[in-house]
Amino acid sequence: MSIGTLSIGELAAQAGTTVKTVRFYSDRGLLPEASRSGGGHRRYGPEAAARLRTIRSLRSLGVPVPEIARVLDSGDTLEAVVARRLDDLGSQLAALRWREAALRALQDGTPEQVADHLELIGAVSVPPSTSALAHYWRRLLPVRLSTRLRAAVTEAAVPQPPADPTPGQVLAFARLHALVTDATDHCLVSHRPATTETHPDLLYDGLHEAYQLAEAALRADRDPGLAQALDCYVAAHARASGSRDSPDFRRALGVGLAAADHPVMARYWQLAGELTPELTLGAADLRLREALTASTAA
Template identity: 55%
Template sequence: MVSSWDGLCGIGELARRAGVSVKTVRFYSDRGLLPEASRSSGGHRRYGADALERLRLIRSLRALGLPVTTVRRVLDDDAGRTGGSLESAVAGQLAEAGSQLAALRWREAALRAVQESPPSERPGRLLLVGAVASPPNTAPLARFWRAWLPPRMPARSVNAFLDAAVPQPPEDPEPAQVLAFARLYAMVTGPCDGGAPTQPHAHRSAGARESAVLYAGLAEAYDLAAVQMRRGREPHAGEALEGFVDAYARAGDVADSPGFRRALAGRLAADPRIDRYWELTAELISPHVDRPEPTPGTAHDWLLAALESESGTAPAVRRG
């Protein structure tokens, strides 16, 4: 690299060989990333034979977006050749880049959702999608359901329910999916007369054991019903319905009987409903399909219809 008699080179020569400005070399030197070998009698910086390779490494790390503090840590770790600093830095930068890309994809879809709407609807749609962060945060949805679930429900059961009830936003969304999530967000964060969501009848006396038994049984029943729904089957008696009824019977510590089933059908039909939540969830997870992917809400409706048919109770008008 060097051509001087002492094996050192000046800042101008180093900058020229590295293809950077003198100002850049001075910046890295002043921050301790590129140590000087000495100073000339006139006070000019002089650099050793390894400075060019080190400067090129600094440039490569900075080109990947690593901050100066991280670059220093990598350089200190044996010039980035061994140890875990370089691997950790690259992995962290990849994760950050992925997050930024996800945010940009969501933002692009949100802008398209506004652009593609009729002019008269654009102001309202802008406010709707603009209230959601990029990428979106599902914490408000989880808080909504935590307020809805039995207060004494075990944490493990709560987390299992949230995994099924809180839809994850797609990484590369379509405008319709952005709208669906924005409407979900508005639904769970908007003001409501009663504060927390109205509780279903099954929650009113459920303790920790009863709620755990109930929701574990319902989860299994919903999964079985989803299989039938994907096949296009109409609500009917079978393994899914048996598990559904059994979950309520065991949670209430009562025996299953025709009378219990009739009473259960009437009670569930009268419970408050959150149908709009499940409609939007279906739009979010399976847009543009004739048969949306089942959700816990639609599986519950399928099972309730099967119970009403079996017990001979008239289907109630669905509320909510």
């Protein structure tokens, strides 16, 4: 027997656990043996009890065995492990909140709605992914649009699923997912502004600025700010089409934008608005078009 070493039973007693637990962690390399007795029994060093308590504490927090091994032997810091576990738990909690809201959506529906709601919700991953929505916008945006603007528009146009959704928001996201998944290429082209094909960056750069001005004006409830946003909005369309801002151009623009209305896009922005408290691009565009109509009528 080695002096100062512990038998497996002694180690288990010191750490307040069972022999079976000690053997489990020892077999997985987390508790190295100091030696073996003449009869082949495991012996552990005096530091093994503290090491075993650390292992059990980390396991109680759900840290996987391979990560514990990295903390003990490979220089991985405890802070890094804690950060990863918090990220994992955040994802798990988000998934649980989504599932709870989804189940309540099914519970709240009428018997006639349950099958439809189940099919919609079942098509969405948990936690929900926005990849289908981003793919929709990549197909919708003009081919010649710069990478910078393509990324900026997609980020602004794709609503993020709420962290703590209501049953209605789960259904709204599921319907939005179904809408973009079912959209055909013909549908996408039919509600793409004609001016975007020739000078897309001129148009989208100006629209981005106009939407920012409109959002600020609407949040502050300032009509002069909305008029400034409208001027920027019209100027973007004028530059993209090689025209200049004039009363005739504004009237023609209003008619053209109204003719380009598409039910899929209108439905998209309606559902997106249910998912975010922020002003969507669609809502900002609608307010600017209403302002354009009012200005030409005046």
